[in-house]
Amino acid sequence: MLLQIKNLHVSIEGKEILKGLSLNVNRGEVHAIMGPNGTGKSTLASVIAGRDIFSIDGGEILYKNNDISGWSVDKRANEGIFLSFQYPVEIPGVSMVNFMKTAINEKRSYLGQDPIPMPEFMAKMEEKKQLVEMQAKLTNRSVNEGFSGGEKKKNEIFQMAMLEPELAILDETDSGLDIDALRVVSNGVNKLRSSNNAFIIITHYQRLLDYIVPDFVHVLYDGKIVKSGTKELALELEEKGYENFKK
Amino acid sequence: MDSSEDKLINELANEEYKFGFVTDVEADIAPKGLNEDIIRYISAKKEEPSWLLEFRLKAYRKWLTMKEPHWGHLDYPAIDYQNIIYYAAPKKKNLANLNDVDPELIKTFNKLGIPLEEQKKLSGVAVDAVFDSVSVKTTFQNTLSKHGVIFCSFSEAVRNYPELVKRYLSSVVPIGDNFFAALNSAVFSDGSFCYIPKGVRCPIELSTYFRINAANTGQFERTLIVADVGSYVSYMEGCTAPQRDENQLHAAIVEIVVMKDAEVKYSTVQNWYPGDKDGKGGIYNFVTKRGICKGNNAKLSWTQVETGSAKTWKYPGCILKGDNSVGEFYSVAVTNNYQQADTGTKMIHIGKNTKSTIISKGISCGHSDNSYRGLVHIGKQASDSRNYSQCDSLLFGDKCGAHTYPNVIAENNSSILEHEATTSKISEEQLFYCNQRGISTESAIGLIVNGYAKEVLSRLPMEFAVEARKLLSLSLEGSIG
Numbered sequence A: 001m002l003l004q005i006k007n008l009h010v011s012i013e014g015k016e017i018l019k020g021l022s023l024n025v026n027r028g029e030v031h032a033i034m035g036p037n038g039t040g041k042s043t044l045a046s047v048i049a050g051r052d053i054f055s056i057d058g059g060e061i062l063y064k065n066n067d068i069s070g071w072s073v074d075k076r077a078n079e080g081i082f083l084s085f086q087y088p089v090e091i092p093g094v095s096m097v098n099f100m101k102t103a104i105n106e107k108r109s110y111l112g113q114d115p116i117p118m119p120e121f122m123a124k125m126e127e128k129k130q131l132v133e134m135q136a137k138l139t140n141r142s143v144n145e146g147f148s149g150g151e152k153k154k155n156e157i158f159q160m161a162m163l164e165p166e167l168a169i170l171d172e173t174d175s176g177l178d179i180d181a182l183r184v185v186s187n188g189v190n191k192l193r194s195s196n197n198a199f200i201i202i203t204h205y206q207r208l209l210d211y212i213v214p215d216f217v218h219v220l221y222d223g224k225i226v227k228s229g230t231k232e233l234a235l236e237l238e239e240k241g242y243e244n245f246k247k
Numbered sequence B: 001m002d003s004s005e006d007k008l009i010n011e012l013a014n015e016e017y018k019f020g021f022v023t024d025v026e027a028d029i030a031p032k033g034l035n036e037d038i039i040r041y042i043s044a045k046k047e048e049p050s051w052l053l054e055f056r057l058k059a060y061r062k063w064l065t066m067k068e069p070h071w072g073h074l075d076y077p078a079i080d081y082q083n084i085i086y087y088a089a090p091k092k093k094n095l096a097n098l099n100d101v102d103p104e105l106i107k108t109f110n111k112l113g114i115p116l117e118e119q120k121k122l123s124g125v126a127v128d129a130v131f132d133s134v135s136v137k138t139t140f141q142n143t144l145s146k147h148g149v150i151f152c153s154f155s156e157a158v159r160n161y162p163e164l165v166k167r168y169l170s171s172v173v174p175i176g177d178n179f180f181a182a183l184n185s186a187v188f189s190d191g192s193f194c195y196i197p198k199g200v201r202c203p204i205e206l207s208t209y210f211r212i213n214a215a216n217t218g219q220f221e222r223t224l225i226v227a228d229v230g231s232y233v234s235y236m237e238g239c240t241a242p243q244r245d246e247n248q249l250h251a252a253i254v255e256i257v258v259m260k261d262a263e264v265k266y267s268t269v270q271n272w273y274p275g276d277k278d279g280k281g282g283i284y285n286f287v288t289k290r291g292i293c294k295g296n297n298a299k300l301s302w303t304q305v306e307t308g309s310a311k312t313w314k315y316p317g318c319i320l321k322g323d324n325s326v327g328e329f330y331s332v333a334v335t336n337n338y339q340q341a342d343t344g345t346k347m348i349h350i351g352k353n354t355k356s357t358i359i360s361k362g363i364s365c366g367h368s369d370n371s372y373r374g375l376v377h378i379g380k381q382a383s384d385s386r387n388y389s390q391c392d393s394l395l396f397g398d399k400c401g402a403h404t405y406p407n408v409i410a411e412n413n414s415s416i417l418e419h420e421a422t423t424s425k426i427s428e429e430q431l432f433y434c435n436q437r438g439i440s441t442e443s444a445i446g447l448i449v450n451g452y453a454k455e456v457l458s459r460l461p462m463e464f465a466v467e468a469r470k471l472l473s474l475s476l477e478g479s480i481g
């Protein structure tokens, strides 16, 4: 199993957000997570990525059968965990090229490999840019600086393609994308899908799941997964909302 | 939120100073304290001509009437000027021949990455190495003299080129310019002298490397650079000091004279011991640097990367006297822990159609204070002049301070002044984002800071740029990760 979350309890500033969440993800699978605003979807994503502003009060996260509670954020990343941010961060002064090259080389160094040769790197940049139909000029700019909302989301998927993760978590990558961009990004994701990796897709809209067809759909409500099913569940949610889950 | 930022900041604070060792050499040391006898002692030790002794005494008497300036955003206990040693020199005398240099000193400079042996010299850089109060060795002198370039220790210049020294000494920084300049003029021990003749493009980079070794001593060196008509030189200055608990005073003067159509580029990588993470010890770096663009179309460019010193008080300036002359100031100043830096520039426009550019990048972390203080003065006669100033601050954490004090005086209305300023913060979100892409916090800070300071770093000569980048990362990153 790639990812196994058991009875996870997470809080921030004394406020409990995840209240006993469990989730299993195998390689080759796509899981969609849906749920109302503020129920802890982004929190879950951040905690898997290792953000230390949250406190883990119980349960465990196993990744490739390791308890990763002691792993730093960068170690998790270099072990193949990728998070496409709901709100990508701007880093003025750091060019996309330099940023990507550093990221790739840190991973290679982590794996005991030599730095990527420049021509190979440039070719890879070119290939992945085309995959998400990203405008060439964007990669000459600073990371996310002055990017439009949609451009930022595309940039996340571009970085994912560059880094070739084993577990990719896409937090509302669809929000802010226009119809064409949504199709392009979804195609990108579909091309990257393989029997060796897995995706967790957080979204509010069933429409995305028409493009990226999930194997499982989960409802995250009040800090727990309250219902799991197949893609039909998403349609049902679209129709009825989260009314039924209210206590 | 707080706890993780605190953690980062604490980790940042723990970087060690790598140059803090002490060299064990026998030294000639003056008794502590300052009076006319000490000044005579220094002058006698250096076998100086009487005009120079008179110069020193005049400066000393002037100094006695002056008050230590306290308008800077700096906080330090009163300096006891009678508790400082004003002259310390490694005992074995040395001159042109390396065989005369104490092997301990050669070892020291090797350790600092400044090889003085002929076969190991930095390629394409002539070095004048100053250890405590005296110049130890100037490399590449033969190559230079072929082009008529004079590059030697200040003492040698006084002996061999007294007319040049006499003509230009204190012509840019008068002895009474400020308290520390007066002090330097009274007690300066050594330094570098450089003269580039008419029309000569100096074929190699010139560099002075300053090292304070002895305890309780002040370092008061003096640099004088004269670029004659149509000449060009690029000059670099580096420095380090041992790690000591007490503060040490460094009050230097750099004077630069740039004649018509000449150009001087002066680059500094300042890495004096900054004190420990609780603010104990460190160098007080109170220096006066100024150049004059004397003739038309002269150009003077200051580039500084300031990472060391407990306190910095420093405003390299340009007097733009010649018409169409150009002054530039590019600065990166990093303060960490309890360091305080009050630095900036003075651009004095006198000639017509003169141009100045100021790019200042402050980086503050820990409990430090980082101030930009600048003066742009456009005189009545300086018609059609221009200044562009950009002062940016980058903050790390919320316990440090960044301040800008840009002063502008414009006395004509055909001139154009532009000023831009920004303040930004390295946020925990940015670091998390980088980490999530597999980039360690150390590399992430390196990326962000080098990106931020790029405009300034790219001005440095190659040999220096690499060192400066490393230094920037070192002084910030600490033992993170």
Ligand SMILES: Nc1ncnc2c1ncn2[C@@H]1O[C@H](COP(=O)(O)OP(=O)(O)OP(=O)(O)O)[C@@H](O)[C@H]1O
Pocket: A012, A013, A017, A035, A036, A037, A038, A039, A040, A041, A042, A043, A044, A053, A086
């Ligand atoms: N840094 C933080 N400090 C304080 N509270 C936080 C922080 N991050 C998240 N929370 C709180 O945790 C709860 C869950 O937030 P989270 O972002 O995980 O929700 P979400 O399910 O992703 O919502 P949305 O659909 O709106 O993106 C919210 O009540 C939020 O206010």
Ligand SMILES: [Mg+2]
Pocket: A041, A042, A043, A086, A171, A172
């Ligand atoms: Mg969210």
